[in-house]
Amino acid sequence: MGIFVFLPLVLPLTAWPIARLAEQRLHPRTATVLLTSVSTVLALCSTVCLALLMVVGTAQLPGNPLPDGWSDPEVRASVPRHEIAGKAAIPALLAVLAAGGRTLARHARVRRRAHRALAGLPGTEVAVLPDAAPYAYALPGGRRDRIVVSRGMLGSLAARERRALFAHERAHLAARHHRHLLLVQLAACANPFLLPLRTAVAYTAERWADEEAARAVGSRRVVARAIGRAALAATGSATGPAPVPTLPALAAPGPLPRRVAALLGPEPAARAWPSLFTTAGLAVWTAATGAALSAMFSANSALTLAFLLHAATPL
Amino acid sequence: MAEPDAHRRRRAQGALETRVLAALHEAGGAVTAGWVRDHLAAGLAYTTVMTVLGRLLAKNAVTRRREGRSFVWLPAADEAGLAALKMRRVLDGEQDRHAVLASFITALPEGDERLLRELLESGDD
16 A cells, blocks of 8 residues: 555645636536535545554554454555554544534434424425524425525515525525535545535535526526625624624635625636636646546555455464 | 434424414413313323423413413414524524525625625626
């Protein structure tokens, strides 16, 4: 295995350029699908390698339940600096599993509790709740996918903007965006280097739904105005603590102004892939190569370790 | 196997809250817990009805006042109102709810607010 077992742990770095560029250079649909896939592959490979290192590390511990042959010098020699890497991998993998489990549990809990809150209402697609705070959510699963929207939100929007809002939420549900979001969250739990991809996908999924909404209502400007009005209404009625003042000169614009600006700008080209000879094209290929190498190295390491362990296990 | 049972029980309790609230609406005035139990005619124990009313009170979905030796109950919210109260608790209870429920808008920092206003004004031309 040698050094190759460590590479999938850092290869997620190859996806950073495209995570930065995807927002502007790719169609939001392409960006969401690409970043989610790359993120999932890199996270899986990273976790496989962590598990391999853990096997080597555990086999060194006194009183471990693994077969004695697995602590064979030849197995240990297959990992450089095995005494540190092997033992460090044990808490690392446990932390990954705990974080992933927590994320899954939270996801299930929020969805279950939200569906239960709506249980007493007629089972229509849109549930309008008498609440002055403006909010709108796409709630997947349960007996049927639902859109939850507060009266406060509807009250802050004109008729066409409401249609844009519903089209936006329907697009989330139709494209199963919650799955993308869950996958990138789990990936970020598996390897913190994948956090920028999680942030990027959270944004591109919203942009994807915005573009679908723009197509449904036939105007990008209406969607932009709907987002803007809803956001400003939410800020005006905020009951929580006052927002921490930020230095506007230092802070990059947040996701909401960027979404509005993107909608006021030209429609993104639906062309699937940028040419290789552009920055974005290079970034896509870097990430794809990183994911492919990661898959190759982790598969190679897994096979090597399997052979070594097989050879070291007395029959 | 305890988990799914617990879920079912909790869901049943949620449905019961809605039915008790509906009964209070049908009453058209302040009524006692005993009246609610008889009206529901579901063979519920008096203590069950009291528990449900107590939970609704904690959610501000009902009000009560003392009349003689017992309480009489009045609805403060309709079914949609109860759903809204419950949804608020889900949303407020989860710090990272945006990670699960894709939301139309997220928090807007101060600098972003100004930027957004400028963008919208330029878009209205």
